[in-house]
Amino acid sequence: MNMRETKETPVFFSDLDRTLIFSKKFQKEGIDSLLVEEKDGKPISYMTREGFSILQELKKNESIFIPVSTRTWETMTRVGFIKDSLPEWMICDNGAHIYHNGERLKEWEDHINKKRQEHTLTASQLEQTIRYMFEDKGLKDIINREDIYLMVKFEEMTGEVRQSLEVLNLSLRKKGYRMDINSRKAYLLPDYVRKEDAVEFLIKQQGWDFTISAGDSYMDLEMLRKTTHGFAPRHKSFTEDFMHVTHQKGMLAGEELLNAVQHLCRYVR
Numbered sequence: 568m569n570m571r572e573t574k575e576t577p578v579f580f581s582d583l584d585r586t587l588i589f590s591k592k593f594q595k596e597g598i599d600s601l602l603v604e605e606k607d608g609k610p611i612s613y614m615t616r617e618g619f620s621i622l623q624e625l626k627k628n629e630s631i632f633i634p635v636s637t638r639t640w641e642t643m644t645r646v647g648f649i650k651d652s653l654p655e656w657m658i659c660d661n662g663a664h665i666y667h668n669g670e671r672l673k674e675w676e677d678h679i680n681k682k683r684q685e686h687t688l689t690a691s692q693l694e695q696t697i698r699y700m701f702e703d704k705g706l707k708d709i710i711n712r713e714d715i716y717l718m719v720k721f722e723e724m725t726g727e728v729r730q731s732l733e734v735l736n737l738s739l740r741k742k743g744y745r746m747d748i749n750s751r752k753a754y755l756l757p758d759y760v761r762k763e764d765a766v767e768f769l770i771k772q773q774g775w776d777f778t779i780s781a782g783d784s785y786m787d788l789e790m791l792r793k794t795t796h797g798f799a800p801r802h803k804s805f806t807e808d809f810m811h812v813t814h815q816k817g818m819l820a821g822e823e824l825l826n827a828v829q830h831l832c833r834y835v836r
Contacts, residue, residue, distance in 0.1 A: 577630040577832040578775045580658070580766050580790065582782035583638065586800060586821065587622065588612040588646065593817045600818060603647045612646065618822035621829050622648060629832040630779070633769070635762050637661045637754060637786065639712065661756060661786060662765035663715050675768060682759035683715060688742045690714045693755060700735065704728050707751075717755040724751045747786050749804075754786070763789035770794075777835055781824055796831060798824050 581587055594600055594613060601619050604612035614622070626632045626648070635658040636643055643659055644650050657666040663679055665672040690711050697709055697719055705722035712718065721728055732753055736746040739755065747754045762782075770778055770793070778794035780787070783803045791797030797810030800820035811827060813820040 575776050575835070577835060578633065578770075578773075578778045579625060579630040579828060579832070580633045580635050580778065580780040580794060582762075582784070582787050582790075583634055583636045583643070583646065584612070585783045585802070586781050586787075587618070587825070588614055589818045589821065595817065598818055604645055606645060613818065615818055615822040618818075618825050619648070621822070621825040625825065625829055625832065626652065626654070629829060631655070631775075633658060635662075635766065635780075635782075635787075635790065637718075640664070640666065656769065658762065658765045658769075660712055661716065661754070661760055662762045663712070663760045665765050665769065674772075675765065678768075679715070679759065683757070686743055686757055686759070688744065690717050690755070690757075693717060693739075693744070696735075697755075700731060701728065704731065716757060716760055719753045719755065721751045721753075724748070747784065749784060756786075761789065762786060763793050766790050767793050779828055779831065781828065798828060800824060 588603055590612060591610065599616045600613040601616045602610050603614050603619065632654055633656045634643060634649060634654060638659060640659050643657060653669060655668055659666065665675040691714050694709050694711055694717055697717065698706070705725065705728060707720040707722050710718040729748065732746060732748060739746060743758045745756055745758060747756070766780065779796045779798070780790050780794040781798040782788070782790055783800050785805050788805050788807060791799065791810045799810050799812050800816065801813045802816040802820060803812070813823040815823045
């Protein structure tokens with residue numbers, strides 16, 4: 568970033584998928600979109616061309632941009648505007664890891680490891696339970712992230728599968744886990760892995776005074792409460808509306824959100 572950073576410099580924490588970048592199904596006729604992510608030559612994610620331009624200005628001259636995602640380092644750095652210009656700070660794995668200039672932040676790693684040692688139920692133990700419960704219910708894959716949390720994929724999120732997951736969630740809450748269902752995926756996360764905790768840690772550590780956040784899912788909701796201003800697209804998955812909500816849905820909501828954040832950054836400067 569070219570601008571001179573101070574405590575008052577706007578800091579923009581943002582979720583990625585369905586907030587700033589969107590899959591092909593969100594492309595509509597008449598939208599001038601730009602491909603921003605590929606995997607093995609296959610197109611994955613898009614933004615509007617105008618939204619991309621605004622984000623580049625925010626990153627370069629108007630804010631400290633910090634992506635905050637359930638994505639891993641590998642999948643986050645697959646996104647073009649991150650890969651081509653690595654942000655100083657990144658929050659990956661739903662808050663399990665904070666990266667500073669491409670390296671994991673030791674203070675946060677120590678914090679997470681201490682919490683993991685205190686936890687009675689490991690992700691590996693939980694994985695066994697998931698396999699037993701859903702082996703014959705369209706279970707597609709279970710991804711165990713460093714024995715911290717699980718991402719469970721299903722062939723289809725049927726009513727039966729969702730109901731079983733909700734019953735399991737009630738039991739897991741007593742053991743320090745929570746669940747977020749997103750399309751055909753279910754994230755099973757320990758209580759100590761939260762986006763908002765990583766965001767709050769950085770705000771306090773760096774002494775930032777003016778902070779902005781954006782997100783669309785329940786995993787983003789508390790992050791939106793932690794910052795000075797919160798933004799969400801109209802297609803958000805939660806009903807709370809204490810934050811600024813766009814008029815548009817889909818890919819155009821990402822552009823509208825970025826435009827509003829840019830105006831806010833320029834106003835405070």
